[in-house]
Amino acid sequence: MTADSTPALVQQADAATDGPPAGPSAARGPRARNTKAYLQYVAAKIAGAVVSLFAVLVTSFFLFRLIPSDPVKQMTGGRPVSAEQLESLRHQLGLDQPMWQQFTSYIGDALTGDFGASFAYHAPVMDKIVEKLPATLLLTGTAYVLYSLIGIWLGTRTAWRNGSAGDRFNTALALTLYSVPSFWLGLLLIIVFSVGVGPIPGMFPTGGMTSGDTSGFGYVIDVAHHMVLPVITLVAVGYAQTLLVMRSSLLDEMGSDYLTTARAKGLRDDVVRRKHAVPNAMLPTFTLMFVNLGHVVAGQILVETVFSWPGLGSLFYQGLSTPDLPLVQGLFFVFATAVILANTLADVLYPLLDPRVGR
Amino acid sequence: MVVRVPPSSAPPRSRLRVLLASGAAALALAAGSVVPGMPLGAAPQQAQAADSGGKTDKTLTVAVAQSVDSLSPFLAQKLLSTSVSRLMYDFLTNYDAKDNHAIPGLATKWEPSADKLTWTYTIRADSKWSDGQQATAEDAAWTFNKIMDDEAAAQANGSFVTNFKKVTAPSPTKLVIELKEPQATMAALDVPIVPKHVWEKVGDFSKFNNDTKFPVVGNGPFILTDYKVDQYVKLKANKDFWRGAPKFDELVFKTYKDQDAAVAALRKGEVSFVAGSPALTPAQANSLKGDKNIKVNEGPGRRFYALATNPGARTKDGKKFGNGNKALLDKRVRQALFLSIDRESIIDKVFQGHAVEGKGYIPPRFSAYAWEPSASQKLAYDPDKAAQLLDQAGYKLKGDQRVGKDGKPLDLRILCHATDPNDKAVGKYLKEWWGKLGIGLKVDCLDDVSVPWYAGEYDLAFDGWSVNPDPDFVLGIHTCAALPTKAKASAATDNFICDKSYDELYKKQLAEYDPAKRAELVGQMQSWLYDSGYMNVMAYPNAVEAYRTDQIKSITTMPEAAGNIYGQDGYWSWWSAVPASSGGDSDSDSSGSSTGVIIGIVVAVVVLAGGGFLISRRRRTTADDRE
Numbered sequence: 004m005t006a007d008s009t010p011a012l013v014q015q016a017d018a019a020t021d022g023p024p025a026g027p028s029a030a031r032g033p034r035a036r037n038t039k040a041y042l043q044y045v046a047a048k049i050a051g052a053v054v055s056l057f058a059v060l061v062t063s064f065f066l067f068r069l070i071p072s073d074p075v076k077q078m079t080g081g082r083p084v085s086a087e088q089l090e091s092l093r094h095q096l097g098l099d100q101p102m103w104q105q106f107t108s109y110i111g112d113a114l115t116g117d118f119g120a121s122f123a124y125h126a127p128v129m130d131k132i133v134e135k136l137p138a139t140l141l142l143t144g145t146a147y148v149l150y151s152l153i154g155i156w157l158g159t160r161t162a163w164r165n166g167s168a169g170d171r172f173n174t175a176l177a178l179t180l181y182s183v184p185s186f187w188l189g190l191l192l193i194i195v196f197s198v199g200v201g202p203i204p205g206m207f208p209t210g211g212m213t214s215g216d217t218s219g220f221g222y223v224i225d226v227a228h229h230m231v232l233p234v235i236t237l238v239a240v241g242y243a244q245t246l247l248v249m250r251s252s253l254l255d256e257m258g259s260d261y262l263t264t265a266r267a268k269g270l271r272d273d274v275v276r277r278k279h280a281v282p283n284a285m286l287p288t289f290t291l292m293f294v295n296l297g298h299v300v301a302g303q304i305l306v307e308t309v310f311s312w313p314g315l316g317s318l319f320y321q322g323l324s325t326p327d328l329p330l331v332q333g334l335f336f337v338f339a340t341a342v343i344l345a346n347t348l349a350d351v352l353y354p355l356l357d358p359r360v361g362r
Numbered sequence: 363m364v365v366r367v368p369p370s371s372a373p374p375r376s377r378l379r380v381l382l383a384s385g386a387a388a389l390a391l392a393a394g395s396v397v398p399g400m401p402l403g404a405a406p407q408q409a410q411a412a413d414s415g416g417k418t419d420k421t422l423t424v425a426v427a428q429s430v431d432s433l434s435p436f437l438a439q440k441l442l443s444t445s446v447s448r449l450m451y452d453f454l455t456n457y458d459a460k461d462n463h464a465i466p467g468l469a470t471k472w473e474p475s476a477d478k479l480t481w482t483y484t485i486r487a488d489s490k491w492s493d494g495q496q497a498t499a500e501d502a503a504w505t506f507n508k509i510m511d512d513e514a515a516a517q518a519n520g521s522f523v524t525n526f527k528k529v530t531a532p533s534p535t536k537l538v539i540e541l542k543e544p545q546a547t548m549a550a551l552d553v554p555i556v557p558k559h560v561w562e563k564v565g566d567f568s569k570f571n572n573d574t575k576f577p578v579v580g581n582g583p584f585i586l587t588d589y590k591v592d593q594y595v596k597l598k599a600n601k602d603f604w605r606g607a608p609k610f611d612e613l614v615f616k617t618y619k620d621q622d623a624a625v626a627a628l629r630k631g632e633v634s635f636v637a638g639s640p641a642l643t644p645a646q647a648n649s650l651k652g653d654k655n656i657k658v659n660e661g662p663g664r665r666f667y668a669l670a671t672n673p674g675a676r677t678k679d680g681k682k683f684g685n686g687n688k689a690l691l692d693k694r695v696r697q698a699l700f701l702s703i704d705r706e707s708i709i710d711k712v713f714q715g716h717a718v719e720g721k722g723y724i725p726p727r728f729s730a731y732a733w734e735p736s737a738s739q740k741l742a743y744d745p746d747k748a749a750q751l752l753d754q755a756g757y758k759l760k761g762d763q764r765v766g767k768d769g770k771p772l773d774l775r776i777l778c779h780a781t782d783p784n785d786k787a788v789g790k791y792l793k794e795w796w797g798k799l800g801i802g803l804k805v806d807c808l809d810d811v812s813v814p815w816y817a818g819e820y821d822l823a824f825d826g827w828s829v830n831p832d833p834d835f836v837l838g839i840h841t842c843a844a845l846p847t848k849a850k851a852s853a854a855t856d857n858f859i860c861d862k863s864y865d866e867l868y869k870k871q872l873a874e875y876d877p878a879k880r881a882e883l884v885g886q887m888q889s890w891l892y893d894s895g896y897m898n899v900m901a902y903p904n905a906v907e908a909y910r911t912d913q914i915k916s917i918t919t920m921p922e923a924a925g926n927i928y929g930q931d932g933y934w935s936w937w938s939a940v941p942a943s944s945g946g947d948s949d950s951d952s953s954g955s956s957t958g959v960i961i962g963i964v965v966a967v968v969v970l971a972g973g974g975f976l977i978s979r980r981r982r983t984t985a986d987d988r989e
Contacts (some may be wrong), residue, residue, distance in 0.1 A: 071813040077441050081828055083835035085521040086844060086854040095568060099455045123439070125571055132592060186620075191624055200628045209627035210618055213592055229911045308619040313592035317619060321429075324809070350898055 051346040056257055059339040063332045064109050070326055074098065074122055078324045096122055109332070118333035123325060127331035132315065138212055139314040140301040142230060146237035147299050151292050153238065154245025158288070161246070162253035173249070181243035188238045189309035196232060207232050209310035233310040237303060239294075248291050255285040282299050286357055291347060297345030301338040388567060413568035420941040421612040422914065423632070424928065425624035427495045427639035429592040429617045432802050433572040435554035436515040438510075441929055442615060444518075449556035449613070450580035454537075455485060457931040459922045461729055462831035463877075468497065468581075469537070474875055478544040479527075483537040484588055491557045497581045499531035503987045504558040519553045521835075522980035546880055550832030552931075557581075565780060583608050583937040592617055621646065622635055625908075627884055628656065634913040637928035640665075641906040644714040655912045660904050661924040662727040669703070670825035670857045671696050675818025676845065683849040684818015689772055694755040694893030698748040699822075700741050702795050705900050707736050712787045712827040712882070720899030723888040724833050730879070731881055733888040744901050750785070757800075764800035773802035776939065777815060777823035779806040785824045788900070815853040824968035825857065825897065831931050834872065837887055840897070843866050859896050915942040 073091050083093075093099045098110075098312050108137075112119060118128040134343040157177070161170040180188075199205035208214065217225045256262070257280060265275045302316030315334060354360050374760070428442040435447040438616040456467040466722040468481040489497040507616050508515045509522070516523070539548070560579045563569045572578060576600070578586040583596035593788035599608040616633060617623035625646050627633045638646065639662070672686030689695050705719045718726070722733035735741070749759075755773050757764040764772040776792065779783035789805035795804050806814070813821050820939040827836050838844060842860040864887060869882035891897050905926030909917065916939040919925040927935040 070810070072810040073812050073816070073852045076816075077810065079442075082439060082518075083521050084854065085524055086847075087524060088516065088520045089852065089950045091520065092517060095513060095517070120569065125432050125434070125437050125569060131591075137436075176466060190620075190626075190752045192624050198626045203628050209632050210400055210620075210623050210632055211616060213590070213593065215588065215594060215596065217615075232492055292393065309615055311593075313590075313617075318592070356491070 007037040041354055044354065048347050048350045052343050055343050056340060057341070059336055060110065060113055063335040063339070064297060065104055067323075067326050067328055067331050068102075070323075072326055074325050074328060106285065113336070115218070118336070119329035121322075121330040121352060122327045123322075124327075124330070128329045131318070131330065132333060132337055134299070135313060135315050135318055139307075139316070140310065141226070141298065142233055142307070142312055142314060143237065143299045143302055145230065146234045146241065146303075147295060149240045150232065150242035151245055151295070154242040154287075155249050158249025159276065159281055160254060162257065162284075163249040165254060165257075173242060173246070177243035177246045177297055180239045183240060184305075185236055185240045185303070186305040186309045188239060189233065189306055192232045195310070210309075231311075233306050233312055236306050236310075244295075245291060247282065247286060249288045252287045253280060256280045256284045286353075289353070289356060293349035294342075295344050296348075297342035300341035363798045376968050382399075402709065415555060420610045421634075422610040422613060422936065422939055422941070423614045423616055424614050424629055424936075425618045425633040425636045426928075427618065427621060427624070427637075429738070430589070430595060433586065433589060434567070434570055435518065435556060435572075436567055437517050437571065439518060442595075443673065445915060446586065446597070447554045448582070449584040449597060449936065450582045451556060452489060452497070452577060452581050453554060454551050455478055455549050456933075457550075457831045457871070457920075457921050459932065459934045460930065461881040461921065463726075463730065464831075468502065468555055471805045472549055474548070474926040478873065478875065479541045480538045481548045482541070485535045485537055486604065487535060490556065490602055491579050491581050492585050492602075493579045493598060494559075495557065495559060496534070497555070497557070500534060501558045501889050502537045502555045503529050503531035507560070508567075508807070509553070512567055514566065516569070522551055522553050524767075525930050533950050544875070546872055546875055547832050547834045550830070552830070554717060555581075558598040579763040583933050584613055588742045590989070603937075605937070609940045610936070613936055625650065627907060628651065631910060631913070633910075635907065635909040635927065637907045640910060641716070642715055644906075647716070647906050647908070650908050655910055656908055657911050658906065659917055659927060660716065660906050660910045661926055662725065662921075663903045663905045663926065664725055664727065664830075664929075665826050665903055666720060666723065666725055666899045667898055667903055668720065668723075668825045669700065669715070670823045671825075671896050672818065673819055673858055673896050674858075675847055676860070678842065678845045678847055681849060684820075687774055687820060687821040689755075689766060690774075690821060691756070692755050694751040694896055697741060697758070698755070698799070699796065699801075699826075699842065700895060700898045701743065701751070702745045702799055703792065703900060704741070704795065708788055708791065709901055712791070713783055713903060714903060715903040717903045718902050722825070722885075723897065723899060724835070724884070725829055725902045727920075727925060728831060728833065730831075730877070731884045732922070733885040735892050739889070739892065741892075745795070745799065750803075752799065758799050762800055763802070765931060771802060772800070773804070774821040775804045775806055777811045777820045777825065778805050778807040779811055780809050782824070784903075788824070804924035805815050812852060816846070817850045818858065824858075825855075826928075833884060837868055837871070837884065840891065841868050844968050856895060859891075859894070861890070861894070864890050 133154040138305050161173045164170050197207045197209045213225050265279050302314040304316035304320050305319045319334045426442050428440050429441045431440045434436045452468040454469040455464045458465045465690045470486045474481050485499040525542050525545050527542050527706050530538050573769040584604045587598050587599050588596035597605045598610050601607045624636045628636045649656050671690050673683035676682045710719050711946045724731045778789050793803045839856040840859040843857035867887045875882040918934040920930040
């Protein structure tokens with residue numbers, strides 16, 4: 004839970020004992036009155052985001068030059084390369100320029116969206132990122148949506164039936180899967196469901212995104228078929244986080260007086276849970292979801308490697324081993340931008356959910 | 363007054379909605395698991411096309427650990443990319459699969475002039491580019507000149523042309539290369555020859571990756587038809603190839619980033635061949651040995667695995683730098699270190715039998731140049747002799763530590779590659795064996811060893827190179843000319859070795875066009891290296907690969923007697939591979955699809971039943987809560 008939500012819950016309890024229960028009607032009032040304050044708040048958050056982005060730009064330059072490595076030597080390792088060729092290669096890649104010159108040209112180009120050409124792939128970095136982005140978003144995005152939904156649903160159910168067999172089983176299962184290393188689970192799924200073990204036939208491919216030679220709807224089915232095992236792996240190891248946060252915040256809510264009031268009004272259990280308890284308990288989960296959203300773009304290096312999924316995570320890892328400076332600088336900036344944007348979005352939307360914030 | 367609100371009529375509707383939703387989801391799941399299981403319909407059965415009845419397309423699928431960095435032969439550095447170039451474009455010469463000697467490629471004959479500075483190649487008349495045009499000497503001349511003139515085009519193969527003065531094509535079948543100095547490696551120019559009429563249209567060679575138009579125009583045994591970044595490279599057989607068309611119709615290199623997943627794919631039949639990275643691990647090879655449809659190919663490798671000793675890092679001008687331990691400047695200390703390495707143990711315990719004990723610098727599979735120390739010269743495992751040598755050198759045992767004349771204990775560091783488990787394992791053994799001698803050892807495992815290496819800040823290091831049929835490069839990295847011009851700058855040198863007698867031998871062998879005489883000189887160089895103690899080979903790791911015998915009937919290794927399949931010097935493996943007869947797996951295909959249908963239906967039933975059960979339970983508990 005974030006620092007924001009704890010005082011909110013305390014305030015909630017105070018409000019319940021003070022006067023009429025807090026609800027949608029009370030929220031509408033302050034929001035309408037403070038539209039100008041809200042816009043100022045949004046502007047401040049966006050300005051902060053821009054400053055963060057620039058800081059990331061500068062950091063990404065120096066960060067990868069801290070790695071003690073010679074990109075030219077790493078790239079040509081094992082091949083017959085003469086000393087003159089090494090020098091020529093270094094010159095072509097701009098590595099023989101003084102550091103300040105490399106820095107100024109990097110910042111200048113980056114502000115126009117040009118992160119240079121990858122050392123290894125000889126193609127503009129942004130092109131390579133855009134090329135791989137759909138594959139990454141497809142995999143981690145789908146897994147994100149699924150594990151968020153499953154986590155919220157199961158978290159709500161287990162908290163509401165706190166102590167029951169179902170609750171204990173679900174929580175234990177989630178924690179077990181959370182502790183399982185994702186690459187191990189991935190390999191296990193490949194062995195069992197891809198190659199087939201005993202009576203279970205191999206139903207899914209062992210890796211990659213497509214098997215080629217398909218187009219149109221056939222291509223969509225092909226990609227979906229390849230996505231099943233990696234998505235299952237990601238969801239299995241990811242849903243526990245959302246489940247536990249949802250469960251604990253809902254448990255905190257369940258003792259509140261306003262819920263007693265709602266029940267006393269004769270509302271059904273479902274309605275009390277769905278329309279009164281959950282919206283208030285959602286706030287910490289909401290924060291967590293936005294944090295995870297920011298990390299969707301970065302891909303999942305372990306799962307991408309095990310399933311040979313052509314995503315940004317494995318591109319970043321390959322780039323790091325050289326290091327392919329333009330590529331890793333560009334990727335680092337893109338990943339950080341995604342996280343900053345997600346957090347800014349969370350900051351901007353939070354007052355709409357919880358009007359006590361941002362006043 | 364309290365108004366009692368009767369329970370609304372919403373509940374049955376919402377429960378029905380949930381029931382319908384779960385039913386729909388179950389059907390979708392069933393559909394999803396059934397559709398891909400359909401016989402030969404969707405792509406997943408694609409890779410089994412080689413052995414499914416009715417399809418004439420024979421596909422060889424190779425699982426590779428890398429992805430292509432560039433399809434342009436002027437830029438490609440990775441092994442996969444250079445392998446693909448070797449299949450797309452012919453070289454001037456090729457290497458015989460039996461004994462690696464140079465045989466005709468695009469050139470049928472090659473002759474040096476009397477003054478050794480001019481080489482004339484006869485270009486064959488029966489090699490056509492895949493767009494119909496004739497491949498001529500003009501293409502070869504254009505390729506070499508482009509590399510010589512354009513810095514961007516020299517990125518990959520510039521080192522082959524540094525000694526070229528002029529390259530011309532006086533006729534379509536004659537190529538003339540004029541050299542600055544004699545060069546014996548002219549029958550080992552591993553430069554892909556590209557079609558001039560296609561490539562002269564390219565603007566910036568540093569940005570062109572040869573991946574815009576498919577199929578790519580080439581004259582090799584295979585033609586590149588499709589490429590998806592980080593996923594696969596597809597080639598089709600070149601039916602008009604002058605040496606004969608390959609037997610397989612299609613060749614696919616599929617990227618598997620994880621080798622365990624690649625082995626699983628081989629087991630399943632999705633790929634025909636797995637090479638491992640750099641070879642299959644003993645565990646992977648052992649797990650595949652039991653499968654009756656899989657053959658594990660093990661043969662002598664092309665790498666050597668050696669112990670490098672710091673001779674004192676210096677620049678070309680003689681300026682010393684770095685902090686290599688001065689004790690290693692004494693030959694007796696270096697030999698003592700190597701004498702106390704039990705190489706048999708390393709082969710058994712670290713490589714688990716998948717390696718051969720090291721002898722000379724050049725691995726034995728390169729029979730023309732391989733050299734072996736004589737019985738008297740050999741540094742056989744002898745820890746007692748090692749102790750003696752250390753005593754003679756002035757390092758006496760004080761307790762259980764060797765102490766030098768200056769009273770300082772003899773402690774050494776060794777650089778190890780963090781990504782190589784063999785380095786770590788051997789490091790542990792070395793620590794133990796040298797510890798018995800009284801020498802302390804610190805094993806530094808780093809992701810990138812090149813920085814401390816080129817700064818000269820090491821005492822010992824694990825070293826290894828993949829050797830080519832022409833040994834010029836691996837010999838040249840120990841010459842004085844390879845030393846850095848500036849202190850701590852990376853250079854072509856491998857271990858800062860610089861010796862006049864070695865350099866003289868190198869110069870002589872480079873100018874020696876008689877193969878037997880050249881081999882003799884190369885042997886002398888290896889003898890010098892062996893005696894010097896700066897580079898002693900511990901082992902030659904074997905190539906361990908595996909392929910499915912129900913997809914590949916036969917395939918040529920290199921050397922033909924026993925060798926590797928992937929990463930050959932030449933295209934023998936993929937060109938010569940014969941597909942297994944079809945019809946092997948058609949039964950399992952149809953049974954696989956019907957099993958898929960059954961599984962799908964079972965899953966749907968389970969989900970529906972489970973959903974129904976949950977719904978009914980929920981109704982009961984909410985009623986209880988309401989009370």
